[in-house]
Amino acid sequence: MSNTKYSEDHEWISIEGDVATIGITDHAQEQLGDVVFVELPEVGSTIAKGEDAGVIESVKAASELVAPVSGEVVETNGTLEDEPGSVNENAETTAWFIKVKLSDASELDGLMDSDAYKSFIA
Amino acid sequence: MQLPFGGVYSPVTCKLKEKTLSDLLKTPLYDLHVENGGRMVGFAGYDMPVQYKTGIVTEHNHTREKAGLFDVSHMGQAFLIGPDHATVAAALEKLVPADILNLAKGQQRYTQLINEDGGIIDDLMVTRQQDDEGTLYLVVNAGCKQGDYDWIRKHLPHGIHLEEHQDHALIALQGPAAEQILANNCPDAVDMGFMDAIASQFTIGDESIDIHISRSGYTGEDGYEISVANNKVRAVADALLANDDVILIGLGARDSLRLEAGLCLYGHDIDTETSPIEAGLLWSVGKRRRVEGGFIGQERILREIAEKPSRRRVGIKPLGRAPAREGTEIQNLDGEKIGTITSGGFGPTVGGPVAMGYVQAQYAKPETKVQLIVRGKALEAEIVRMPFAPHNFKR
CATH class of the missing domain: 3.30.1360.120 (Probable tRNA modification gtpase trme; domain 1)
Known part of the structure; x- marks a missing residue:
């Protein structure tokens, strides 16, 4: 059974224990086009569901990473700041953005599973 | 995250009513x-x-x-047609500051339609046909074309007409x-x-x-x-x-x-408020025209040539990786607003962010350090000469 969930803001959330790894979906990177800049929150900072938790810019547009869950940022993927283009290559694997220690696990209930997300973007 | 490219992209340039x-x-x-x-x-x-x-x-x-x-x-193509080159050129010269009279056969020239206040209605290419017998070929911006055509027709003397090349x-x-x-x-x-x-x-x-x-x-x-x-x-x-x-x-x-390439996009880097002199387009104003004038809006343009404009379009290089987009505030190092970015993004050839915008004239010198306010943070940037990528024209 997959423990990866999806948000309506086109993020994937992979859950291990009480830590969620968050990235953007392959569909999102494809729609954004060439990613040229990524800004991540500080490790140790707190993010709140629905608020901005990072910046993703493609050649034409700036977008925000919208926090799909609340919690403390415990790790960030610093390689994205040096190689933003890796988001286009490996959006759903190595190009994750942040790891968050969940403050309210019940927030996961409102997220979609893989099939629901596929229908959502269809 | 808001995904881009849905619906209608980028503001239309010339106050055209947006279509659905x-x-x-x-x-x-x-x-x-x-x-x-x-x-x-x-x-x-x-x-x-x-x-x-x-x-x-x-x-x-x-x-x-x-x-x-x-x-x-999508751009507008049109012909300005009259009895001979001198007559057609004189009619167009009332509306633009370029030297059209001395445009040779088979030559194209960049210029701008100027409003009464010396602002830019549109920028355009004017070509004197190789086999010219009194026809100029115009190429204008898509979002501006109807307004341009109306403006031109309103100011044409008898005997000269504009024909759209649809x-x-x-x-x-x-x-x-x-x-x-x-x-x-x-x-x-x-x-x-x-x-x-x-x-x-x-x-x-x-x-x-x-x-x-x-x-x-x-x-x-x-x-x-x-x-x-x-x-x-x-x-x-x-x-x-x-x-x-x-x-x-x-x-x-x-x-x-x-x-x-440091080229202006109408509706962003130039518009009805900006003059060609502020925009760094003095090179496109004919030398004869600077002396003789004779075009709508000449007052402001000739004054700015003589007295220098109070603001200038400049190249801006953000020194970090973050792009600074259109509308970004430009500040001096004391945190005072000195201008606004009019075009900004990522330059693939440069391999980093590039921008252009207007700053108060005293900050327009290359290598002047400025700061850009992006998402509430001040980012270091520098005024630079344009183009960002060298021109590669066939001279």
Whole structure:
């Protein structure tokens, strides 16, 4: 059974224990086009569901990473700041953005599973 | 995250009432765009490709390295027709600050339509036809064309009229390989210099298609703009695309290419509030015109030439990685607002963010340090000379 969930803001959330790894979906990177800049929150900072938790810019547009869950940022993927283009290559694997220690696990209930997300973007 | 490119893209430039998606016009190459995976968006009232499958960076780099084909059929093409060149040139010179009278046959020139206050109604290309007997060929911006035509017609004397060239498409072949590629079907292209314009034929097998070409463009690269009948443009485009070195280029790369080349985008870097002098376009104001004047809006323009403008368009290089977009506030190092970015993004050739905007004149000197307010944070940046990527014109 997959423990990866999806948000309506086109993020994937992979859950291990009480830590969620968050990235953007392959569909999102494809729609954004060439990613040229990524800004991540500080490790140790707190993010709140629905608020901005990072910046993703493609050649034409700036977008925000919208926090799909609340919690403390415990790790960030610093390689994205040096190689933003890796988001286009490996959006759903190595190009994750942040790891968050969940403050309210019940927030996961409102997220979609893989099939629901596929229908959502269809 | 808000995903981009849904719906209608980028503000329309000339206060044209925005059309809804279903009202969008199609160029004669619409099917070609769709067949090639073009991501279609509303732009200046037309359904246009912002990019194709390979993406903006690839399209941009391909144009700099080989050649790119752009559909610019949404732009306005028109003829200004009168009894002889001197009469037609004099009529147009009332509306623009360029020297049109001394434009040689087969030459193209960049200029602007100026309003009563010295602001820019639109920027345009004016060509004196090679076989000229009193006709100037105009190419104006898509979003401005109706307003331009109304303005021009309102000011034309008797005996001169404007004729829209609606049955012709316009495509641009840009990049270092453009000459060699176009020469396969049109050997005349080789002998042209930058801003030359000729009538010629594009030959495909036994068929010869009438074309009008100018050696110019909007990328900073060598290249051509080709005007051809709507019902022949697909054949010309297909023949060019049959060359391995040519790919289709969308509006996204068109914007990043022109930004790196330091070229103005109407409605962003120039508009009815900005004058050509503030915009750094003094070079396009004819020397004779600076002395004689004789055009609408000359008061402000001649004054700014004499006294220097209070603000100037400059190149701005953000020193970090973050792009600074249009509308970003520019501050001096004391945190006081000194201007605004009018175009900004990522320059694939530069490999980093690039921008242009207006600053108070005392900050316009290259290497002046400024700060840009992006998402509430002050980012270091520097005023730089443009272009960001060297021009590669055929001189």
